[in-house]
Amino acid sequence: MLTRKMRHLDSPVPDSTPDQRILAAIRALPCGQVASYGTIARRAGVxxxxxxxxxxxxxNADPGLPWHRVLRADGRIAFPPDSDGFREQCRRLQAEGVVVQRGRVRLPAAEDDLDAALWRPR
DNA sequence: AGTATGACTCATC
DNA sequence: AGATGAGCCATAC
Known part of the structure; x- marks a missing residue:
């Protein structure tokens, strides 16, 4: 049986929803590396x-998802500073060696995939 | 159908 | 660097 919804052509595009691709993009973040919500969206094709x-x-309910590596575009944690989420995210980031000061993280200057991957300071 | 509400972003000041 | 307002998009009422 073919899929119920016929594709226009049998396109090679991954048969995935934006949701799945977004989760994949987040899961693809290496330990110690962060990205903004917008960057994740872009990487996920949305x-x-x-x-x-x-x-x-x-x-999200998946405890394995590295949600703490996702920040706002300015590098700040998206939770209110006095919230549990904020503290938890801080803790997790610092546990990975990410420098967090006043709730802010220095994002890779060029949030381009290439630069972010290659420019990573040792 | 209209309005409010976010783990948002951008331009501007 | 902080504040503000507009744009944005999916949900919830």
Whole structure:
């Protein structure tokens, strides 16, 4: 039986939903590396949908998902500074060696995949 | 159908 | 660097 929804052509595009690709993009973040909601959205093929990323994280129940590596575009933690989420995220990041000061992390200057991957300071 | 609400982002000041 | 307002998109009422 073929899929119920016929594809226009049998396109080689991954048969995945934006949600799945976003989760994949987050899971693809290496330990100690961070990215903004917007960057995750872009990497997942849904540019401009940072809020979708945020919504997914808010609902996520998977304890293995490295949600703490996702920050706002300015490098700040998205939770209110006095919240449990904030503290937990800080703790997890620092446990990975990420420098967090005043709730802020220095994001890779060029959030491009290439630069972020190659420019990583030792 | 209209309004409010976010783990958002960007331009501007 | 902080504040503000507009844009944005999916859900919830």
């Amino acid at each position: 540019p401009g949908r940072a809020r979708l990323v945020a919504r997914l994280l808010a609902r």
